Amino acid sequence: MMKKYRIYQVLMLLLLVTSSCKDYLDINTNPNSATSASALLVLPQAIVGSASISNQYNAYGGHFGGYIANAGGFSGFGNLFNYQLVPGDYNNLWVNTYDNLQDYKYVIDQTEGNDELAYANATAKIMTALNYQKLVDAFNNVPYSEALKANENLTPKYDDAATIYQDLVSKLDEAIGIIDTAKFPKSLNSSSDPLFAGDMIKWKKFANTIKLRILVRVSGVAALSDFVKTKFGAIDNTLGYITDDAIVNPGYVKDKPNPFWNTWGYSNTGALSNTSRVPTKFAFGFYKGQKLLDSGRGSVIYKNFTTNTPVNQLGNEVDAPTIITNYSTWYSGLFSSASSISNSLGILKGPNQGQVLMLAAEVHFLQAEAKLKGYIPGDLAVNFDQGIAASFTYLYKDVTNTLSATKDVAADVATYKKDNEESKLVNIKLATTPAQKLEAIITQKYIAVNMVNSEEGWNEFRRTGYPVTTPGGDGYHNIASMLSTSTRIDKMPSRILYPASEQSYNSANFKTVNQFSDLIFWDPN
Secondary structure (H helix, E strand, O other): OOOOOOOOOOOOOOOOOOOHHHOOOOOOOOHHHHHHHHOHHHHHHHHHHHHHHHHHHHHHHHHOOOOEOOOOOOOHHHHHOOOOOOOOOOOHHHHHHHHHHHHHHHHHHHHHHHHEEEEEEEEHHHHHHHHHHHHHHHHHOEEOOOOHHHOOOOOEEEEEEHHHHHHHHHHHHHHHHHHHOOOOOOOOOOOOOOOOOOHHHHHHHHHHHHHHHHHHHOOOOHHHHHHHHHHHHHOOOOOOOOOEEEEEOOOOOOOOOOHHHHHHHHHHOOOOOOOEEEEEHHHHHHHHOOOOHHHHHHHHOOOOOOOOOEEEOOOOOOOOOOOOOOOOOOOOOEEEOEEEEEOOOOOOOOOOOOEEEEOOHHHHHHHHHHHHHOOOOOOHHHHHHHHHHHHHHHEOOOOOOOOOOOOOOOHHHHHHHHOOOOOOOOOHHHHOOOHHHHHHHHHHHHOOOOOHHHHHHHHHHHHOOOOOOOOOOOOOOOOOOOOOOOOOOOOOOOOOOOOOOHHHHOOOOOOOOOOOOOOOOOOOO
């Protein structure tokens, strides 16, 4: 079900979190590693591992969710071009997530019932819930109740996805309770907690936020309507949700860079990391005027936004553009030489930037939808506008996560609203029906997570059908590949397949599914 002989990867004694980031960032397997380690040493590397996996989900969501297209002159896109997937596709997404979950399981097992280590225990449980939600959203039914048992059970059954979702809410409630009732817990700090630096109020808010995402995602599933209402009624609204971006940064440096920078920016030698991908017209149209005008965010996300940003539609091999020499299209900084690459704003800020697990913008849009559906009180327009502002704010922060002195978020948001003054997708008070309001919320979320947490844009497109797509239309309005063989009306896939590793090692439980007709349980199509 996972890499059988790599159960406790993060237990390597090379992890010396209190001395330097050199080993702290090392997530490679050492077969000679020790088989036991302190939970407080394992926990931070597990969180760093989750950051790396977040980058992998972003890439998967970018390709399937309509953010990434092929550049010119590259082969190897065959399965993606027509969505004729095979089990070997995206094998690492499954394997790496379960490896990471095994790390958290180790922390939980080592700290269970130990009041001194209660905070580490709760943190590991919160991160476990986050990881399992990602797995369910990608694969639907997955091993859960029998998973992570190492040699005790190498062929775990697949649990019902809706049941997993419900249990994750219970596990998050449990984690919050552990934090609240701990009597003499050992505090976490920036070394043992590279996400919130030991701020347990933020961890409780993060748990609440993951619950919010889970409940909103299943809010359209009729069989879970009572569950959703009950759990929303039990949410501690006094505690609230995270109000800033959830960012992991253990001390990324040029030689051990942020994983997103390393994937889409430059290697530690200054070589361009990727030359085969460019933005899609579908995504680009939300900035350049084909659908909306957004020069504020567009100019920091895309290189040469106003003059020469290459765009394409996935599957177009005739007119496929090339990248700008020495530049990722998503890097708006300056490349002078391999040893002279400037830090920037936008999404590719620099090798030292933190890795986003969840954007504050997404949290505001989740609250807006919950208010639209009557699950929590308040004016959804407030959260909607806060979500747009939070998106600008993240993109206007530099590599140190500090808002640039050259940018004025309030002024640029006002310009954005004025430039799109007749659009209900930007000015939500123009939306007069629940469907129009939901379209505005999800479309703005889709824009906010562009190449940051792209899988969330992909998840929400499948769940709601927004942003609107026109099958067969031009690239600015058709989200699907030009060569799609999908049987869905929107010409998109519904999911990825279970991995080849499961087919080989867990064949008794491996499921053959169809990427067009077999749905994630919350997908109404």
